Amino acid sequence: MSAGSPLGVPVHSDPPGGYRAVGVWGLGVTVYFVAITYRTSLGVAALDATRRFDINASALSTFSILQLLVYAGMQIPVGLLVDRLGTKKVLTLGVVLFTAGQFGFAFSESYAAALACRALLGCGDAMTFISVLRLGARWFPARRGPVIAQIAGLIGMAGNLVTTLVLARLLGAFGWTATFAGSALGGLVLLVLVVTLLRDHPKGYAVVNSPHVDGGYVRRQILRTWREPGTRLGMWVHFTTQFPGMVFLLLWGMPFLVDGQGLDRAGAGELLTLVVLSNMAVGLVFGQLIARHHAARAPLALGTVAVTAAVWASVLLWPGHAPMWLLVLLCTVLGACGPASMIGFDFARPANPPERQGTASGIVNVGGFTASMTTLLAVGVLLDLTGGSFRAGFASIFVLQALGVVQILRLRGRARERERERVVASRVEAVHVPVSR
Known part of the structure; x- marks a missing residue:
């Protein structure tokens, strides 16, 4: 102590x-x-x-x-x-x-x-x-x-x-x-x-915040948090991974499965439940992997994006209705989107001190929900423009994924280097802190 x-x-x-x-x-x-x-x-x-x-x-x-x-x-x-x-x-x-x-x-x-x-x-x-x-x-x-x-x-x-x-x-x-x-x-x-x-x-574990809050507090808090590459990387990871599963569960999954793939409502409901169950199972696996292997964060996030894109492409390019095994695979993979988006917080957390954790989490969380809103609108507009073509509507997913992957690759090295600097600095500080006996 x-x-x-x-x-x-x-x-x-x-x-x-x-x-x-x-x-x-x-x-x-x-x-x-x-x-x-x-x-x-x-x-x-x-x-x-x-x-x-x-x-x-x-x-x-x-x-x-x-x-x-x-x-x-x-x-x-x-x-x-x-x-x-x-x-x-x-x-x-x-x-x-x-x-x-x-x-x-x-x-x-x-x-x-x-x-x-x-x-x-x-x-x-x-x-x-x-x-x-x-x-x-x-x-x-x-x-x-x-x-x-x-x-x-x-x-x-x-x-x-x-x-x-x-x-x-x-x-x-x-x-x-x-x-x-x-x-x-x-x-x-x-x-x-x-x-x-x-x-x-x-x-005994309170975070000591500055007692003086002036008009520039909000601006300084946001700017200091945003300047950390880990915060920005976390936001883009959240942006790129969360929205395919969110959009499917929140609004467009049921219409796609019923009107686009010819399933009845009961069968479509079972597949939506599969997305939720997959999310819960994958979340436990991802949490354990990242806790034991910190370097697995980026590969897990990028791997989830790649697999999601590949399976969606297979479903959308399949002539006629996709077979049930492929729809089951799609819903299983979409279940991994939520746990993969949580990796964004694991980039932002070590990049910021305790007094900025809430602000950092807020910035990260904006990413996925912004992508989800954009895709909800894009799918609806494209469905109207194309007379109900789900193939055209869901093609918007690939555009946002490509944008997010470019940003993740751009920021990944900076965030890793900054994390190393913080670890070294904390070790040096720990050596020089007086220890009570």
């Missing part, structure tokens, strides 16, 4: 982890899990929404695009808030917002009111994942970071399963208002638990 820390905090030691860390972090992940169920709840209620609000497919897609737009736009502000205010305050606000959004959606009678509620939900949802990443970094040793982040993503995807398997049945049994209002009760329970039980960090 060092003797000269401003608050008696260990300067060069990691948080201890342990059962208490699992409990506190687990509560934060539960918030993320519930946020995911709310985020994806519209997916199983799409047909009900068209009847309730008397809207067409284009208006329906606006729900998803608006939600992603709010989510992506909030990432950097949320990162700044987490760094400034701490995890507990930001998560508490997030729970309040997404619960209010879900309750409002339950009772909305007009399209405009429903849109406003989904935007409110997206705002609260945007506050959860970055907070959970920060919570993991403050409660567990750094070497556990990749596994902790992947497990958080895995549990979040389980929320998608709950939506598909449980919420859909409740909607059929009890109707719109009872289902959405009843699910929102979980947010109220979470709010009580977060306020009473959540802690930002273990005792």
